[in-house]
Structures are given as C-alpha cells and as structure tokens.
Amino acid sequence: MQTIIYEKPKTLTDTPTHFCPGCGHGIVLRLIAEIIDTWGIRSKTIGLAPVGCAVLAYNYLDIDMCEAAHGRPPAVATGIKRVHPDHVVFTYQGDGDLAAIGTAEIIHAANRGENITFIFVNNAVYGMTSGQMAPTTMLGQKTATTPSGRDVINYGNPIRICELLAVLDGSSYLERVSLSSPENIRKTKKALEKGFKTQIEKRGFSLIEILSPCPIYWRMDANESMKYIDEDMTRTFPLGVVKDWEHKN
Amino acid sequence: MKQLLTGNEAAAEAAILAGCRYYYGYPITPQNELINYMSVRMPQVGGTFIQAESEIAAISMVHGSAAAGGRSMTSSSSPGISLKQEGISYLAGSELPCVIINIQRGGPGLGDISASQADYFQAVKGGGHGDYHTIVLAPSSVQEMADLVYDAFDMSDNYRNPVMILGDAQIGQLMEPVEFYKKQKNNLPAKNWSLTGAQGRKRNIIKSFYPVKGELEEFNAHLQKKYKMIEEHEIRYEAINIHEADIILVAYGTSARICKEVVKKSQQFKFKVGMVRPITLWPFPKEIIRRISEKVQCILTVEMSAGQMVEDVRLAVESRCPVHFYGRTGGGVPTSLEVIRKIVEIVPDNKVANTLLKLAEVK
Amino acid sequence: MTEKIILAGFGGQGMMLLGKLLAQAAMVSGKFVTYFPSYGTEVRGGTAVYHLIISSEEIFSPLIEEADTLIVMNQPSYQKFKGILKADGLLVLNSSLIKLKNHSDVRIQKVPATEIANKLGNVLVSNIVMLGAYLITKKLFSANQILDQLKIILKGKRGDLFAINKQALESGIQAI
Structure with missing residues (x-):
C-alpha cells in the first residue's frame, strides 16, 4: 500500500514555472498554495501579482488574481479589499516593486492599517531586468548598476522595510524570515500562516519579508547563495518578528 | 426637483x-x-x-x-x-x-x-x-x-x-x-470576469x-x-443650423457655450453661422464634420488651447474646405466678440465681412 | 429678461450667500440661471467675485463682460469692477466702506450695510442688508421668495440665524 507523504498542492497549477534554477519564488508560491489548501480558502482568496520576476504568479496559483502596475499592488489590493472585505487578499511583491517604486503605496497601506497580507520577497537584486541594484542591495554587493559594489555615498543604504513600517501605528504584524534551510522554510510557512491569520481575524496590516536566493545575479551556485543569506544578508536584515499584535511591547 | x-x-x-x-x-x-x-x-x-x-x-x-x-x-x-x-x-x-x-x-x-x-x-x-x-x-x-x-x-x-x-x-x-x-440601464452584461473568489468556477485573472x-x-x-x-x-454631438450655414463652428464644453451665443447673434444677418458640438470627443464625430465640410465655405474651431481638437477636425475634413482656429490659453476664455472678430477675419467675402463687423458691435 | 449681476467683496463678506439666494430664487421661479465664483488663490481676505446671470432665455457664457448690476461691499472691489458696469446700469454699494468719486452715468444705491448690520448686532449680515436694498430697487423677486430660500439654506443651523437675516433683509429694504 502506498501512502502519500508529499504532493503538489491543489492550488498550484500544472504550469511549469519560469523561475531560474535555485530561485526562491517557487518555494514561496508553494507555501502559499499549501496554506490555501489546508485552510480551504481557495474560493475566498484573491492575490495580487507584481511587476518583476513574480509577475507570472497568476499562472501558477489557481485562485482569482489581479496584476498591478509596478509598485501598485498595495493600492490595487486596497481597492479589491474594500469590495470584498471578508475575502483573503494578499499581495506578492519583490524588493523593487515594494521597496522602491511602490514605497508610497506600501507605507500608506500600512498607515491606513489595511487588513491585507503583504508577502515581500527580498532577494536584494532586480532579477527580471538583468540584475540591477535593488533598494535592498547590501553595501558592497555587486550588481549590474553597482559594478564596484554598492557604496553609501553614491547609492545610500539598503532599506529595512519591516523596521521602517514598524514605526507606523497602522501595522500589526511584521516578520522577517528566510528560505536558506528547511528549518527556515518551515518558519517562513509559519510566518505566512500568521500573516493570513492576522487578516482573517481582522487584526490589520501584516507583512512577511522573505530573504530569498537569486543565485543567477548573485553569481553563485545554489549552496553558496543559501550560505550568503545566512552569513551576509541576515547581518543587514536580521531575522525575526519585528512587530506582533499578539505580543505588544 | x-x-x-x-x-x-x-x-x-x-x-x-x-x-x-x-x-x-x-x-x-x-x-x-x-x-x-x-x-x-x-x-x-x-x-x-x-x-x-x-x-x-x-x-x-x-x-x-x-x-x-x-x-x-x-x-x-x-x-x-x-x-x-x-x-x-x-x-x-x-x-x-x-x-x-x-x-x-x-x-x-x-x-x-x-x-x-x-x-x-x-x-x-x-x-x-x-x-x-x-x-x-x-x-x-x-x-x-x-x-x-x-x-x-x-x-x-x-x-x-x-x-x-x-x-x-x-x-x-x-x-x-x-x-x-x-436611471441605470438594467441590461448591462454580467461581470462574470470579475474577481470574487474562484467559487465553483475556474479562476479569473485580470491582467x-x-x-x-x-x-x-x-x-x-x-x-x-x-x-x-x-x-x-457611441458617437454623440449636437448640431445647430448646419443645413443653411456658410460657416460652421466646432467647439466642445465651455467653448461651445460661447459659440452657441455667436450662432444666436448671427441669426439676424444673412451670413449664416452653424455649429457642431462634439459630446463624445473620442469617438470623434468625424462623419458629420466631413459631410458639412462639403457644403460650407469654411470651418472655425474654437478651443481653450493652442489648437488640439482642430487637428481632429482637419483629419475629418480632409482639405475639403479651409479649417481655421481660434484659441485662448492659460486661463483665457474666448468671448463671443472675439469669435465674431475671428469670423470676420476669415470669411472670404468682403460684403459679408462688413455685415459681420456690424454684428461684432452687437452686445 | 436678462439680469447680469457682478457681486464682489472681501472673501468672508458673504457675497457667495447673497448670490446663492438670488440664484435659488431664480431657479424655483423657473428662470435660467448661472452662478459662477471666481476665486483668487487666497482662502481669506482676497477679493471674491461672483458672476450671476438670471434670464428667461438659455444662458450661454456664464462670464459677464458687461454687467446690468454691480453689488460691491468694499473699496478695492469697487475700484476693480466699476468698469464692467454698463452705462445705464445699477450700482449698489456698501457706503460704510466705499468712498465714491463721480460715477455719474449709472444709477447708484448707497447702503450703509456694515453700519446697519452692526446695529442689528452681527456685522456678518451686511450681505443680506445689501440684498434687501437690491431687491427693492430691481424688484426681480419679493422678500418672501428670498426668505423661502434662506430657510432652505439655513436648514439644520441655529434658529436665531434666520431671524437676524430676516431683520437684515428688511433693514436693507427700508434703507432705500
């Protein structure tokens, strides 16, 4: 007799993803699909796809989805949530989308305390456009537009979104997690669950920042990029809960 | 009420x-x-x-x-x-x-x-x-x-x-x-494409x-x-006196109100002014303007711009008659007197121009 | 008939309400009416001017090039708009605040509106005093027609506002 211990979530479509080898997006999308399956919320979940590597997220998730202009998912999600206040609405955004061109939208969605879950995949680089600097690119990190490494004088410092949003009264739950190991992936799933729970219980704005590998534009192999997250990225972007409505300071 | x-x-x-x-x-x-x-x-x-x-x-x-x-x-x-x-x-x-x-x-x-x-x-x-x-x-x-x-x-x-x-x-x-x-139309198509949560149907994607x-x-x-x-x-427009007109004014919105006044003032004279007021700017009422252009001496487009809609008028007219322009910019609103003076300037007939000059004095 | 009125005063002198009462009275009596505010960029203290046209025929441009009536509340407004009044037009001015040098062609009604309003106990109703003076001069509408509209506009506001505005209207009528 066969026992199924691991299978493709129903909420993932059969479409093969376009992501590069070693990319973290596939993992995050799978985690979202697992939660939707387990919680049985497929028919009341609406997702927002960004512009960037994850633009085709709607090809992989078998739920109602909307594309938004670059950086605008928080505003578009706000418009959707006001029509369907009891649905689960989430955005899926990269670092360019959420932390550069969409900075105003994410800050004001947080400030309004929009009861929406924001999934922020931070890989510190613009993948889709061939590896340019992201707002979260680390000091010293080489990218297509910081060929000698990011320096403070010319490019400023990497933006820590969770800490930035934490000072706003409207944000309820903010956590930074990573995909660097099976253990961290499990923690990421827990954080995503907490984000959706925050919304379903109408506790307001939640954002999960996920440190995710981009071996191609980090010029590394998959193992090295996992090590890079643990040893380098987390120094700039420390993991952990930044704000939690359950444990108010 | x-x-x-x-x-x-x-x-x-x-x-x-x-x-x-x-x-x-x-x-x-x-x-x-x-x-x-x-x-x-x-x-x-x-x-x-x-x-x-x-x-x-x-x-x-x-x-x-x-x-x-x-x-x-x-x-x-x-x-x-x-x-x-x-x-x-x-x-x-x-x-x-x-x-x-x-x-x-x-x-x-x-x-x-x-x-x-x-x-x-x-x-x-x-x-x-x-x-x-x-x-x-x-x-x-x-x-x-x-x-x-x-x-x-x-x-x-x-x-x-x-x-x-x-x-x-x-x-x-x-x-x-x-x-x-x-009243809202009640025969509008159902929005079965919209995002409502994929309940008992395939997912909807808006992209x-x-x-x-x-x-x-x-x-x-x-x-x-x-x-x-x-x-x-969906083309909509308002046409006034277009059948017996020698000159047609084309204007929309605020400019059209002023042109209507010009049309009304001109009624007491032999030279006939008509007008077309596009209500849909896109789609533009080009067919009516094309038809008119075959019968009138010229067309005058009046706008509160440096000349924008006049280009669509010219595209519709395709050189069948001269298309002139009068515009004000930077907050200027044309007056009926200004429009009449412009008409006087562009009508080809001197006699008519003289009558119109008198018209220009009519308050 | 067509009556073109320019109303001008300091922002805050209530010209907006004066014109609105006339405009609404015109509307309910079945006339065509356009009422157009022309603001400066200042929120308070600048000159506020309103173009009000009442007619038995369709009104084209709501902007007045030549006014039948000019109602002015202060000196700068008078200076600025006196040229727009037609030769045999009507000038209603707040003589408490405007010193008039020969403006001989036009018909002039001088109303010490600020003084009258102060005597009534509220300088803010000087606009309604002016309205009373205009009403009795042009006789386009009765006092009751205006008071009906005043009731509608003041609906939900404090009751004593209606009483003092009514007094102001009557004082304006009597001032002529």
Missing part, C-alpha cells in the same frame, strides 16, 4: 445615483468640491471613500475595485490626471470599467487653476502608453455633467473600458440648476501582460475591434 449645484457636485451626486460605491481621490483645485462631496455622501450610502496618498494610488485603487466588480471612480485636474496615466493604460489594457473625471486647468506644469481645454490630446489620443482609447465625454453644462456621468458608468460597463469625463474649471465650479432623473509571442498582437486586435464597435455606436 431641481437643485443649484456646481458641476463638481453634480458629477459626484450623479455617480452615487448611478451606483458608484468606490471613490478614490486626491485634492486638487479646481475639483475639490467633488472629493469633498464624496467624503460626505459615500459613507451615507455605505460606499467607500479614500483620500489616497497620491493620484497614482487613487487610480490604482480604482483598478482594484473595478477588478473586483465594483462601480469605481476617481477625479482630478490636469496635473493629477497626468499622474493617473499609468493606471489608465493598465485599466484599458486589463479591460476594466471605471469613470475618470478631469476638471481641466491651465498647463503645462503646475499652470494655473483656471479653466482650460489643453488636455484634449492627452484624453483622446491615449495619454498613457500603448494602443488604447478611453471613451471621452465633454459636458457643457451642469445638467449635462450629471447626465453624462450616468451614461459614463453604463458605457464603461458595457464595453469594459475606462470612460473619461473631460470638463474644465468653469464647468466644475459653475452653479446651475440640475435634476437627477436618469494586461501578454509575454508569449503573438498573444499581445491578438489581444490588441481584440481591443481595436472593440474600439471600432464603440465608434459605430
């Missing part, structure tokens, strides 16, 4: 009566009466009002509510409408219905806060990127503002296309008696991205077919 309202307030009330329940805006003069009115009325009818962080966010919120199936609207004035162009292109590309009101002010740049018609190109030629059209409606009175806002929602739902109301500071702030009598070679061309062909259908069914 008639009410004395500004064009801005009439637009807001008409939107609410037409079933708009999602309004997102950002303050800018001269459309502030509209956003202020919405902030009071939307909560009264259980609707959503958000003062967004930017024009870009406001149009993006419209994007979301429209995708979710709600009747949605935003409004602004020229500089703010420039900011909304990104969202308008996405809305057109995602085939989402919504209404956008532009109460035009002077430009370019920050310009001024007085009436202008200098956003014509932006409104009718696209404004944002890509091959798309918004349906553009141009009211010339407060009553017509209310009526057209009603129609705008029905048209946008019918064609799954953004509709823009192109007013100006004068129409927006002018108070006139207005009556709300229109404008077609990266697979050939898909986008196919989608554009579909859009063009739709635009052609809109051109066939």
Whole structure:
C-alpha cells in the first residue's frame, strides 16, 4: 500500500514555472498554495501579482488574481479589499516593486492599517531586468548598476522595510524570515500562516519579508547563495518578528 | 426637483445615483468640491471613500475595485490626471470599467487653476502608453455633467473600458440648476470576469501582460475591434443650423457655450453661422464634420488651447474646405466678440465681412 | 429678461450667500440661471467675485463682460469692477466702506450695510442688508421668495440665524 507523504498542492497549477534554477519564488508560491489548501480558502482568496520576476504568479496559483502596475499592488489590493472585505487578499511583491517604486503605496497601506497580507520577497537584486541594484542591495554587493559594489555615498543604504513600517501605528504584524534551510522554510510557512491569520481575524496590516536566493545575479551556485543569506544578508536584515499584535511591547 | 449645484457636485451626486460605491481621490483645485462631496455622501450610502496618498494610488485603487466588480471612480485636474496615466493604460489594457473625471486647468506644469481645454490630446489620443482609447465625454453644462456621468458608468460597463469625463474649471465650479432623473440601464452584461473568489468556477485573472509571442498582437486586435464597435455606436454631438450655414463652428464644453451665443447673434444677418458640438470627443464625430465640410465655405474651431481638437477636425475634413482656429490659453476664455472678430477675419467675402463687423458691435 | 449681476467683496463678506439666494430664487421661479465664483488663490481676505446671470432665455457664457448690476461691499472691489458696469446700469454699494468719486452715468444705491448690520448686532449680515436694498430697487423677486430660500439654506443651523437675516433683509429694504 502506498501512502502519500508529499504532493503538489491543489492550488498550484500544472504550469511549469519560469523561475531560474535555485530561485526562491517557487518555494514561496508553494507555501502559499499549501496554506490555501489546508485552510480551504481557495474560493475566498484573491492575490495580487507584481511587476518583476513574480509577475507570472497568476499562472501558477489557481485562485482569482489581479496584476498591478509596478509598485501598485498595495493600492490595487486596497481597492479589491474594500469590495470584498471578508475575502483573503494578499499581495506578492519583490524588493523593487515594494521597496522602491511602490514605497508610497506600501507605507500608506500600512498607515491606513489595511487588513491585507503583504508577502515581500527580498532577494536584494532586480532579477527580471538583468540584475540591477535593488533598494535592498547590501553595501558592497555587486550588481549590474553597482559594478564596484554598492557604496553609501553614491547609492545610500539598503532599506529595512519591516523596521521602517514598524514605526507606523497602522501595522500589526511584521516578520522577517528566510528560505536558506528547511528549518527556515518551515518558519517562513509559519510566518505566512500568521500573516493570513492576522487578516482573517481582522487584526490589520501584516507583512512577511522573505530573504530569498537569486543565485543567477548573485553569481553563485545554489549552496553558496543559501550560505550568503545566512552569513551576509541576515547581518543587514536580521531575522525575526519585528512587530506582533499578539505580543505588544 | 431641481437643485443649484456646481458641476463638481453634480458629477459626484450623479455617480452615487448611478451606483458608484468606490471613490478614490486626491485634492486638487479646481475639483475639490467633488472629493469633498464624496467624503460626505459615500459613507451615507455605505460606499467607500479614500483620500489616497497620491493620484497614482487613487487610480490604482480604482483598478482594484473595478477588478473586483465594483462601480469605481476617481477625479482630478490636469496635473493629477497626468499622474493617473499609468493606471489608465493598465485599466484599458486589463479591460476594466471605471469613470475618470478631469476638471481641466491651465498647463503645462503646475499652470494655473483656471479653466482650460489643453488636455484634449492627452484624453483622446491615449495619454498613457500603448494602443488604447478611453471613451471621452465633454459636458457643457451642469445638467449635462450629471447626465453624462450616468451614461459614463453604463458605457464603461458595457464595453469594459475606462470612460473619461473631460470638463474644465468653469464647468466644475459653475452653479446651475440640475435634476437627477436618469436611471441605470438594467441590461448591462454580467461581470462574470470579475474577481470574487474562484467559487465553483475556474479562476479569473485580470491582467494586461501578454509575454508569449503573438498573444499581445491578438489581444490588441481584440481591443481595436472593440474600439471600432464603440465608434459605430457611441458617437454623440449636437448640431445647430448646419443645413443653411456658410460657416460652421466646432467647439466642445465651455467653448461651445460661447459659440452657441455667436450662432444666436448671427441669426439676424444673412451670413449664416452653424455649429457642431462634439459630446463624445473620442469617438470623434468625424462623419458629420466631413459631410458639412462639403457644403460650407469654411470651418472655425474654437478651443481653450493652442489648437488640439482642430487637428481632429482637419483629419475629418480632409482639405475639403479651409479649417481655421481660434484659441485662448492659460486661463483665457474666448468671448463671443472675439469669435465674431475671428469670423470676420476669415470669411472670404468682403460684403459679408462688413455685415459681420456690424454684428461684432452687437452686445 | 436678462439680469447680469457682478457681486464682489472681501472673501468672508458673504457675497457667495447673497448670490446663492438670488440664484435659488431664480431657479424655483423657473428662470435660467448661472452662478459662477471666481476665486483668487487666497482662502481669506482676497477679493471674491461672483458672476450671476438670471434670464428667461438659455444662458450661454456664464462670464459677464458687461454687467446690468454691480453689488460691491468694499473699496478695492469697487475700484476693480466699476468698469464692467454698463452705462445705464445699477450700482449698489456698501457706503460704510466705499468712498465714491463721480460715477455719474449709472444709477447708484448707497447702503450703509456694515453700519446697519452692526446695529442689528452681527456685522456678518451686511450681505443680506445689501440684498434687501437690491431687491427693492430691481424688484426681480419679493422678500418672501428670498426668505423661502434662506430657510432652505439655513436648514439644520441655529434658529436665531434666520431671524437676524430676516431683520437684515428688511433693514436693507427700508434703507432705500
């Protein structure tokens, strides 16, 4: 007799993803699909796809989805949530989308305390456009537009979104997690669950920042990029809960 | 019952009566009466009002509510409408219905806060990127503002296309008696494409991205077919004295009111002035203008711009008769006297010109 | 008939309400009416001017090039708009605040509106005093027609506002 211990979530479509080898997006999308399956919320979940590597997220998730202009998912999600206040609405955004061109939208969605879950995949680089600097690119990190490494004088410092949003009264739950190991992936799933729970219980704005590998534009192999997250990225972007409505300071 | 309202307030009330329940805006003069009115009325009818962080966010919120199936609207004035162009292109590309009101002010740049018609190109030629059209409606009175806002929602739902109301500071702030009598059409197509959660059906996706070679061309062909259908069914204009006219004025909105006065004054003289007032700026009433151009001596287009709609008039006329232009910019509103002087300048017949000079003195 | 009125004063002197009462009275009596505010960029203290046209025929441009009547509340407004009044037009001016140098062609009604309003106990009703003076001069509408509209506009506001405005209207009528 066969026992199924691991299978493709129903909420993932059969479409093969376009992501590069070693990319973290596939993992995050799978985690979202697992939660939707387990919680049985497929028919009341609406997702927002960004512009960037994850633009085709709607090809992989078998739920109602909307594309938004670059950086605008928080505003578009706000418009959707006001029509369907009891649905689960989430955005899926990269670092360019959420932390550069969409900075105003994410800050004001947080400030309004929009009861929406924001999934922020931070890989510190613009993948889709061939590896340019992201707002979260680390000091010293080489990218297509910081060929000698990011320096403070010319490019400023990497933006820590969770800490930035934490000072706003409207944000309820903010956590930074990573995909660097099976253990961290499990923690990421827990954080995503907490984000959706925050919304379903109408506790307001939640954002999960996920440190995710981009071996191609980090010029590394998959193992090295996992090590890079643990040893380098987390120094700039420390993991952990930044704000939690359950444990108010 | 008639009410004395500004064009801005009439637009807001008409939107609410037409079933708009999602309004997102950002303050800018001269459309502030509209956003202020919405902030009071939307909560009264259980609707959503958000003062967004930017024009870009406001149009993006419209994007979301429209995708979710709600009747949605935003409004602004020229500089703010420039900011909304990104969202308008996405809305057109995602085939989402919504209404956008532009109460035009002077430009370019920050310009001024007085009436202008200098956003014509932006409104009718696209404004944002890509091959798309918004349906553009141009009211010339407060009553017509209310009526057209009603129609705008029905048209946008019918064609799954953004509709823009192109007013100006004068129409927006002018108070006139207005009556709300229109009823929402009830034979509009069901929004089974909208995002409601995939319950008992396949998922719905709202998008404008077609990266697979050939898909986008196919989608554009579909859009063009739709635009052609809109051109066939939705052209609206008002024609006055076009059959016996020697010269035809073409003007919309505020400029059209002034031209109507010129037409009325000219009735006491042998030289006959008629006019065409486009109500839909896109689709543009080119067929009627083409037909007229075969019979009249010349056409005079009057605008509060440096000459924008006149290009569409010339495209329609295709050199069958001379097309002249009179315009004021930077907050200037043409007067009937100025328009008459321009007519005197362009009519080919001296005798007629002399009569018209006398006409010019008529107050 | 067509009556083109320019109303001008400091922002805050209530010209907006004065014109609105006339406009609404015109509307309910079945006339065509346009009422157009022309603001400066100042919120307070600048000159506020309103173009009000009442007609038995369709009104084209709501902007007045030549006024039948000019109602002015202060000196700067008078200086700025006196040229727009037609030769045999009517000038209603707040003589408490405007010193008039020969403006001989036109018909002039001088109303010490600020003084009268002060005597009534509220300087803010000087606009309604002016309205009373205009009403009795042009006789386009009766006092009751205006008071009906005043009731509608003041609906939901404090009751004593109506009483003092009514007094102001009557004082304006008697001042002529």
